[in-house]
Amino acid sequence: MIRILKQTLHNLASDQRFSEILTGSAWALSARVAATALGLVASIIIARVYGAEVMGIVAVVQSFLMLVSIFTVLGTKTSLLRLIPEHLVKYSPTSAFKVYRKTQWIVITASVLTATLFLLAADFIADRMFSKPHLSSYFAMAAIFVVFKSLTELNTQAVRGLRLIKTFAIMQILPQGFNLLLLISIGLLLPSRDVPVYALLGGFAMTGILGWIIMDYSFRKRMYPDDPVQIMSTLDILSISFPMLMTATMTFAIGQTGVIMLGMFRSEAEVGYYAIAVKLATLTSFVLTAVNSMAGPKFSELFHSGKTDELFYVAKRSAKLIFWTTTPILLSLVIVGKPLLHIAFGPEFTVAYPALLLVVLGQFVNSISGATGLFMNMTGNQRIFRNIVFATAFANVGLNLLLIPSYGIHGAATAAMFSLMTWNIATLGYIKLKFGKTTGYFPKIA
Numbered sequence: 001m002i003r004i005l006k007q008t009l010h011n012l013a014s015d016q017r018f019s020e021i022l023t024g025s026a027w028a029l030s031a032r033v034a035a036t037a038l039g040l041v042a043s044i045i046i047a048r049v050y051g052a053e054v055m056g057i058v059a060v061v062q063s064f065l066m067l068v069s070i071f072t073v074l075g076t077k078t079s080l081l082r083l084i085p086e087h088l089v090k091y092s093p094t095s096a097f098k099v100y101r102k103t104q105w106i107v108i109t110a111s112v113l114t115a116t117l118f119l120l121a122a123d124f125i126a127d128r129m130f131s132k133p134h135l136s137s138y139f140a141m142a143a144i145f146v147v148f149k150s151l152t153e154l155n156t157q158a159v160r161g162l163r164l165i166k167t168f169a170i171m172q173i174l175p176q177g178f179n180l181l182l183l184i185s186i187g188l189l190l191p192s193r194d195v196p197v198y199a200l201l202g203g204f205a206m207t208g209i210l211g212w213i214i215m216d217y218s219f220r221k222r223m224y225p226d227d228p229v230q231i232m233s234t235l236d237i238l239s240i241s242f243p244m245l246m247t248a249t250m251t252f253a254i255g256q257t258g259v260i261m262l263g264m265f266r267s268e269a270e271v272g273y274y275a276i277a278v279k280l281a282t283l284t285s286f287v288l289t290a291v292n293s294m295a296g297p298k299f300s301e302l303f304h305s306g307k308t309d310e311l312f313y314v315a316k317r318s319a320k321l322i323f324w325t326t327t328p329i330l331l332s333l334v335i336v337g338k339p340l341l342h343i344a345f346g347p348e349f350t351v352a353y354p355a356l357l358l359v360v361l362g363q364f365v366n367s368i369s370g371a372t373g374l375f376m377n378m379t380g381n382q383r384i385f386r387n388i389v390f391a392t393a394f395a396n397v398g399l400n401l402l403l404i405p406s407y408g409i410h411g412a413a414t415a416a417m418f419s420l421m422t423w424n425i426a427t428l429g430y431i432k433l434k435f436g437k438t439t440g441y442f443p444k445i446a
Contacts, residue, residue, distance in 0.1 A: 029287060029325075031169035036283060038176035040344075042183055043279060046196045047272070047345045049187070056268030058196045059275035060135065061142050063256045063263075065149045065204070068118060068142075072111040072150040074238065075245030076103045077157035078377060083232070083240070084161030092227035097219040099232050100158055104212075106234060107154050111147035118143040130264050138197055145201040148208035155211030162218055171211060179203035243382045246390065257393075258412030261400045266408050269348075274409040276345055277352040278416070280333060281359035284326035284367060291318050295371055299378035311379075312437045319370030319441035326367040330360050355413035362420035369424035370439035376427060384430060392423040 046055050080103060087096035118125070119140055126136035152175060159168045183199035190198075258278070262271045295318045302311040333340075337360075338353040376385035396419040403411025432438045 027165045027169045028172070029291075031172040032285075032287070035173045035176045038173070038180050040279070042176065042180045042196075042199075043276065044344055045180075045183060045187075047276070047349065050193055050196055052269040052272035052348060053267075054193050054196055055272035055275060056263070056270070057135070057138060058200060059259055059271050060130075060263045060268075061138050061197055062200060063259045064139060065142050065146065066256060067260075068114060068146050069111075069149045069153055070245070070249050072114050072146060073107055073153050073245075074110060075241035075243070076107060076237065077154050078244040079103075079237065079241040080154070080158050081161050082378070083237070084158060085163070087230065088162075091230045092224075093219060093222035094224070094227035095229040096161075097223060098229060099237070100161075100215065100219065102232065102234065103237055104151075104154065106237065107150050108147060111150045115143045115146040118146070132263070132268075138194075141197065141201060145204055148201075148205040151208035152204055152211055155208070155215050158215055159211075159218070164218060167214060167218065171207075171214070174207040174210065175203050177203075178206045243386050244377060246386045249393075257396055257400050258404070258409075258416050261404050262409065262412055265404050270408055273349055273352040274355060274412055276341070276349055277356040277409065277413065278359055280337065280340070281356055281363055283333070284329050284363055287322055287325045287329075288367070288371070291322055291371065295374060299371075299375055303379045308435070312435070312439070315370060315375060315439040316441060319368070319439055322367055322370060323441050323443075327364070330364050330367070333360050352409060355409045358410070358413035358417045362417035365421045365424055368440055368442050369428055370441060372424055372427040372431070372439055375431065375439050381430075381434075385427060388426045388430065389423060392419050392426070395419065395422065 043055070046058060080100065083099050084096045087099055122140035122143065123133070123136045125139050127133045156168070156171045159171055179199050179202075182202045183196060186198055186202075187195045259271060259275060262274055295314065298314055299311060302308075302314065334357060337356050338350055341349045341352055341356070373385055373389075376382060396415050399415035399418060400412060403414055405411075407414070428438050428440050
């Protein structure tokens with residue numbers, strides 16, 4: 001396996017048509033590895049020092065923030081990935097900056113309005129939706145920090161649009177780095193079980209502010225007073241962003257419904273067990289994110305240039321890179337997952353091993369499928385992809401409702417596995433029907 005992996009990486013590195021994506025992916029991958037490591041260290045500290053119940057509370061708060069920020073970002077973090085390079089090429093850095101700035105104020109406005117609504121509804125959410133009134137203060141705190149979480153999401157993707165590879169790598173590390181720093185420093189000063197929540201929210205606040213400063217600096221050093229500017233209206237930006245918002249919403253539903261519904265039907269401790277299983281099983285996501293972060297603009301460029309053959313060549317090479325870098329991780333989790341849970345998180349967390357195996361299987365199908373969603377969004381098929389993800393998310397919610405009350409974390413993991421498989425297989429099928437080729441890769445088969 002190691003010999004094959006080395007040979008594969010060598011072949012990809014010597015491929016001139018793929019070298020740009022590989023170089024960028026290496027930076028992004030290194031950052032994701034560092035961010036994941038920092039996140040795991042924080043999770044271990046929380047599990048060991050504060051226990052499974054607090055781990056579950058942190059997971060619920062984080063899922064809540066992720067859900068709310070999807071609606072406050074309004075799909076603009078994906079549309080900026082397309083709009084910033086487009087304005088840089090066709091018009092000027094000043095034109096791209098004005099699109100970014102207008103998008104930023106759209107997101108801030110949506111965040112403040114949404115945060116106010118959820119702040120007022122914190123008691124209702126905790127009591128009526130989760131049947132856990134003691135979570136009310138956590139939802140109220142999270143609502144206040146929605147704007148920072150939204151800015152973090154927006155600025156991280158906007159940096160990609162500028163092709164600032166090293167800066168993008170740093171932006172990926174900042175939330176987890178600040179979180180761990182605050183977790184340790186506040187934990188030493190304040191003996192409270194709420195410290196992990198304070199650290200999580202503080203990390204987003206610091207990243208959101210710093211990201212704003214980075215983007216302003218990066219744009220302004222490129223701008224000139226006589227730059228040509230193409231003004232985009234708010235309506236124009238939102239018309240491009242909304243289909244991507246729907247896709248992001250449904251993708252979140254597939255990934256986080258299990259955590260949310262476990263929080264509604266089961267104990268905080270069980271949410272904590274499942275959150276750890278998902279965190280380990282999705283370790284491969286940093287590889288997919290790293291490759292996709294560089295492949296997205298390239299997919300769009302090749303498709304709109306009419307270079308379909310080269311587009312699929314790059315897509316296949318991306319999928320090959322994803323397969324050979326994620327498969328060893330997934331196999332390792334299958335083999336040593338149970339002792340890893342025992343040693344790293346404590347004996348009580350070994351109950352999450354069967355759930356871990358189910359989610360790993362779903363992640364394997366996700367890995368061999370390649371960058372299906374990104375390919376659809378960058379080639380003008382975002383509405384079809386939205387429909388596929390919507391149908392899958394609807395089925396995911398139904399499965400969670402059916403399975404979680406009786407089977408707990410195993411039911412949630414089964415629903416997650418089914419959804420990942422269905423979403424990727426359906427998208428691969430559509431790409432095959434339309435283009436006669438697929439983005440997937442499996443040795444000797446595809």
